[in-house]
Amino acid sequence: MKYWKKLPHQSLQSRIEQALKENVDFEKDTSLGYPASKLDDKVFYSDAPFLKDAPTLKTYVANPNHIGCHTYGSSESAFKGTQEIEREVLRVLAVDFFKMEDEQFDGYIAPGGTEANIQAIWVFRNYFNHNFDASNDEIAILASEDTHYSIPKASNLLNLDLLQAKVEFDTRQIDPEALKLMIEEAVLNGKKYFIVIANMATTMFGSVDDPDVYTDILESMNLEYKMHIDGAYGGFVYPFSNLKSDVNFSNPKISSITIDAHKMLQAPYGTGVYLARKGLIENVLTKEAEYVEGMDLTLCGSRSGANAIAVYMILFTYGPYGWYEKISILQMRTDWFCKQLDQLNVPYFRNEHMNIVTLYSSHVPKDIAEKFDLVPEQHNDNNKWYKVVIMDHVEIDNLLQLIDALKERIEIA
DSSP states (O other): OOSOOOOOHHHHHHHHHHHHHHSOOTTTSOOOSOSOOSSOTTTSOTTOGGGGGOHHHHHHHHOOBOOSOTTSSOOOGGGHHHHHHHHHHHHIIIIIITOOOTTOEEEEEESSHHHHHHHHHHHHHHHHHHHHOOOGGGEEEEEETTSOTHHHHHHHHHTOEEEEEOBOTTTOOBOHHHHHHHHHHHHHTTOOEEEEEEEBSOTTTOOBOOHHHHHHHHHHTTOEEEEEEEETTGGGTHHHHOTTOOOSTTSTTEEEEEEESSSTTOOOSSOEEEEEETTSGGGGOBTTOTTSTTOBOSSSOSOBTHHHHHHHHHHHHHHHHHHHHHHHHHHHHHHHHHHHHHHHTOOEEOOTTSSEEEEEGGGSOHHHHHHTTOEESSSSTTOOEEEEEOOTTOOHHHHHHHHHHHHHHHHHO
């Protein structure tokens, strides 16, 4: 790892305190032009003694606004200290996680993965608009039917057609023949440009798309495309559980990646991350934001700088080896759970590198699913799957209780 390392708490605390000193201090400075302030001190006490040792909470009270994109051009100088920490976080994720070359990325910490995915599609839509004089009717989004619901949202908001590829029921892999036929039909209907969304762990199944399934077909037909990886869930797991993965920026066909810190990283909601290759994000530059230093290139505009601090604290508290150890433990728990299901002949889907196990609903009584808060694919009578996500709080003892409940019901039957 080039930039990511483990740091003691005192070093982290000192780094954040220094960053806050470089920001505007609404309590002490004369700052007349900003439509913002620290959190209301009648409710949030800036002198509370516990804040001394809680740099993330201290940052929330200071309330830095991280409007803009701090990897591109200039930014609001009032919050330069914590903006620099956001840049450090993005550099670790882009370079050490996803194998991007130094200074060859743009991005920001967004209020969740949904916005980050919409941002990606917005960037690509405008890229085709600006560089190919493409109309929206000529652009289509390509994704699998397991793709997150943020993609249909983007389709609606950005006025783009969404084409969803069929997946095989048991393997959750995209059917290449069906995908090819769908693309051919789209071309006949006037589509010339494609925004591809490949999943690095779907929300329901933890399935991982092979980007080549899309690109092989599109390139064989000489079609223009841009590819985004939705790693909102898998981005903090898959690069560590599958060290041979090339679903990252080492693959020149991948242009942007979304990753959520409020899932596996256990940062506060909502903390998503959008990363893209240089030369793309300027397609959404909002020139009308002239009062914002550097103007704005993000969907959200104003956002909390405290989320960047939270991610920084977590990443540098663990360091790469501590994080690898955490993911390895979750993988071992998931392996154990799958072996128990195998012994009970309960069918399930699991990507071998992920910590999500999705069980056939036909083998899970509804009362057991409700007792253990298993998440259904659909909240209706057509549901075919129940999901178990083996997070930090899900220990072997918890999984054993579910296994015992299933075993008892099977023996009675």
